[in-house]
Amino acid sequence: MRSLIDIKDLTTGEIEELIAVAEDIIAHPQAYAHRCAGKKLATLFFEPSTRTRLSFEAAMYELGGNVIGFSSAQNSSTAKGESVSDTVRTVSCYADIIAMRHPKEGAPMVASRRATVPVINAGDGGHNHPTQTLADLLTIHREKGGFRNLTIGLCGDLKFGRTVHSLMSAMARYEGTRFVLISPEELCIPEYVKSEVLEPQHVPYTEVRELEPVMHELDILYMTRVQRERFFNEADYVRLKDTYILTEDKLRTAKSDLCIMHPLPRVNEISVSVDDDPRACYFKQVLYGKYIRMALMLKLLEEANV
Amino acid sequence: MIIGQIRDGIVLDHITAGKGMDIYKILGLGELNCTVAMIKNADSEKMGKKDIIKIGRVIDLDFDVLGYIDPGITVNIIRDGALAKRERLTLPERITDVIRCKNPRCITSTEQELRHEFKLTDREKGVYRCVYCEAKAKR
Numbered sequence: 001m002r003s004l005i006d007i008k009d010l011t012t013g014e015i016e017e018l019i020a021v022a023e024d025i026i027a028h029p030q031a032y033a034h035r036c037a038g039k040k041l042a043t044l045f046f047e048p049s050t051r052t053r054l055s056f057e058a059a060m061y062e063l064g065g066n067v068i069g070f071s072s073a074q075n076s077s078t079a080k081g082e083s084v085s086d087t088v089r090t091v092s093c094y095a096d097i098i099a100m101r102h103p104k105e106g107a108p109m110v111a112s113r114r115a116t117v118p119v120i121n122a123g124d125g126g127h128n129h130p131t132q133t134l135a136d137l138l139t140i141h142r143e144k145g146g147f148r149n150l151t152i153g154l155c156g157d158l159k160f161g162r163t164v165h166s167l168m169s170a171m172a173r174y175e176g177t178r179f180v181l182i183s184p185e186e187l188c189i190p191e192y193v194k195s196e197v198l199e200p201q202h203v204p205y206t207e208v209r210e211l212e213p214v215m216h217e218l219d220i221l222y223m224t225r226v227q228r229e230r231f232f233n234e235a236d237y238v239r240l241k242d243t244y245i246l247t248e249d250k251l252r253t254a255k256s257d258l259c260i261m262h263p264l265p266r267v268n269e270i271s272v273s274v275d276d277d278p279r280a281c282y283f284k285q286v287l288y289g290k291y292i293r294m295a296l297m298l299k300l301l302e303e304a305n306v
Numbered sequence: 307m308i309i310g311q312i313r314d315g316i317v318l319d320h321i322t323a324g325k326g327m328d329i330y331k332i333l334g335l336g337e338l339n340c341t342v343a344m345i346k347n348a349d350s351e352k353m354g355k356k357d358i359i360k361i362g363r364v365i366d367l368d369f370d371v372l373g374y375i376d377p378g379i380t381v382n383i384i385r386d387g388a389l390a391k392r393e394r395l396t397l398p399e400r401i402t403d404v405i406r407c408k409n410p411r412c413i414t415s416t417e418q419e420l421r422h423e424f425k426l427t428d429r430e431k432g433v434y435r436c437v438y439c440e441a442k443a444k445r
Contacts (some may be wrong), residue, residue, distance in 0.1 A: 081419055106413040107437020110420065125411050128438055192442065196427060 002113035002303045003119040007130040007166045012173050014299075018134060019141050021295035022288070029062065036065030036297060042095035043069030044087065044111075045122070046078060046102040049288055052122050052131070053126065056099045057292040068095060085114040089206065092116040095300055100124075118300040126160045126227075132263050133166040134296060135289030140152070140171075140287065143259040145283055151217050155244050156224035156269060158183040164224060164264040165193055176281045179205040180214050184243050188225065211244055216253045221246075223262045223269055223282075240276060246267060247271045259293030261285055312341070315366065316357040316384040325346055325376050326357030332371060335361065353378075370398035374405075377432075397432055400425050405434075409441035 004010065010018070025032050025271075041060040045053050048071070055150050057067045070076045077087065083104065088111040091098055098115055098295060100108045101122040102185040108121035123129040132171060137147070144150060147158055150256055154164050168189075171177045179198070188207060208214055215221075223246055246260070262270055262282040274280050321329060327342055330372045335342050336369040341362030350356040355358050364383060370381055383391040407414045414420050414436070424434040434443040 084413065085417065102413070103411075104413040104416060105409065105411050105440075106436070109438050110413050110417055121384075124413075125439075127411075192433075195431075 001112070001116065001118055002300055003108075003115075004130050005109045005112055005119070005121045006128050007133045007170050009130070015134070015137060015170065016256050018292060018295045018299060019138055021298065022138050022144075022291040025291050028291055032294065032298075034064040036060060036063035036301065037258075039063075039065040040095045041065060041067045041069075041297065042091045042098045043067060043071070043122075044076070044091060044100045044102075045069065045071045046073040046100075046107070047122070048072060049101055051289065052101060052129075053099075054156050055286070055290045056120075056122065056131075056293055056297075059297060062290070063269055063294055063297065065096075069099075071265075082263075084110050086209065088115040089113075097297055097304075101203065120296065120300070120306050123162070126162050128166060130166060130291065131160050131293055131296065132163045133170050133193055133291040135285055136163065136167050136222075136261060136263070137205070138171055138288040138292045139281055139285045141260065144219065144257075147171065147174040147177075150174075150219045151178045151180060152220045152222060153180040153182055153211075153218040153245075154189075154216060154222045154224070155182040155188045155211055155283060155295075157226045157240075158189040158224070159187040160227060161224040164222065165224065166196075168193060169197050169216060172197055172201045178202065179218060181205055181207045182209070182211050182214065182244070183207075184209065186240060187243075209240070211246070212250055212253070215250065216255065218258060219255065220261060221254070222260045223260065223266070225262075225265065225269055242268065242279055245269055245271060246274055248273050248277065251277065251279070258273060311387065312360055312362050312384055313387045314335050315340070315363050315384050316359075316361040316365065317384060318361075318372075319356070319382060320350070320353060320378050321357035321359065322376050322378060323353070323357055326359060329357075329372065329375060329379075330359060332375065333367065335359070338363065338365070345351055359438055369389035369393070369395060370401050371404050373398045375436075376383040397429055400437075401434065407436040407439065407441060407444055408444055409436065411441050412436055412439035412441060 058065050084107050092115045095120045099120045099122045103125050103128035105125040112119040226241040228237050258279045260280045343360040345358040347355045377397045379395045381393045406422045423437040427433050427435045
């Protein structure tokens with residue numbers, strides 16, 4: 001049974017195929033309005049989420065299917081001590097496909113080994129979030145017309161930011177990609193991302209501590225939030241959370257076609273005044289996320305032949 | 307020191323000096339009722355010093371476990387007093403239930419009876435990562 005646990009589960013060709021389907025959905029939504037009629041998506045969200053859960057649900061409704069599920073562990077049998085394995089074996093009896101978010105890293109992989117229907121990882125702690133990466137890729141594709149020869153600035157929490165690691169892994173496959181890694185020392189990119197993703201593929205990168213001096217180089221600026229939930233120590237979170245705040249003033253030297261992205265939610269790392277800048281793409285990213293999830297569910301359901 | 311030849315059994319040679327007792331314990335050799343000889347700090351042209359274990363019976367060995375603990379080991383199988391087979395170990399691609407994931411955020415910390423699986427991600431540096439959370443194994 002094919003599932004999506006990690007963005008690396010998809011080949012470059014499969015990612016491009018998903019993007020092509022998503023583009024077609026955007027162009028011809030009516031043609032897809034009944035493609036999942038009679039199908040059920042189970043959204044198993046063991047921790048809170050606004051965008052991802054609603055995006056999956058909206059995606060399934062727009063494909064003509066239905067949705068069942070829960071939005072917190074307290075509303076499921078997990079509160080009684082049920083294991084992930086037992087939960088997904090049960091849900092496999094009710095649904096045709098599962099989208100799962102869980103605070104424990106690797107939980108969706110455990111689920112995919114037990115479920116009899118496809119499982120989509122909708123975020124497992126600080127580990128993977130492949131559909132966010134697909135949303136990011138569709139955004140880049142639509143805004144920049146392709147994936148080649150892009151200088152991508154990644155700013156903020158590059159240590160715990162799961163979306164950053166997945167995006168780097170996906171974009172490292174393309175010719176001409178260059179990364180500019182902008183973070184405080186405490187939140188810099190882990191060594192293993194350099195040694196296992198960047199260096200084997202000879203992807204050029206630079207590490208800097210300040211955003212403004214490199215702003216003019218960037219085709220894409222990917223901002224991230226310093227996430228309270230990833231810290232064991234509150235004092236460390238408070239000390240680092242306001243390190244980078246993007247304002248209109250800091251964008252003075254930026255390219256006119258810069259694409260500003262953010263996986264959301266933001267706290268204060270992008271000033272609200274930037275929202276009206278035509279280079280701000282983070283709410284488009286949300287919309288594109290729904291379309292790429294539609295394309296993904298179609299693909300996995302077709303492969304599962306249900 | 308003279309340790310007799312074995313007729314049927316296993317000689318684990320080229321064990322990194324100091325690791326012999328770890329291997330003795332992990333393989334449960336203390337439970338066997340056959341002859342088991344543990345030689346520490348033997349002279350070795352190649353290694354300087356090495357440990358050797360001789361087991362007076364052919365037993366099933368988990369080569370993955372051995373390869374993970376000490377990939378330089380040579381396993382010699384002796385039958386009728388002659389060398390029947392020699393295997394040089396390498397780091398295995400996967401190991402299961404040999405080590406435990408120490409990442410408190412990993413699903414293995416809460417899900418009951420989940421096997422602890424690690425895959426080799428960097429052979430040169432001997433890096434293993436948990437298949438669930440991808441945390442690096444601490445050796």
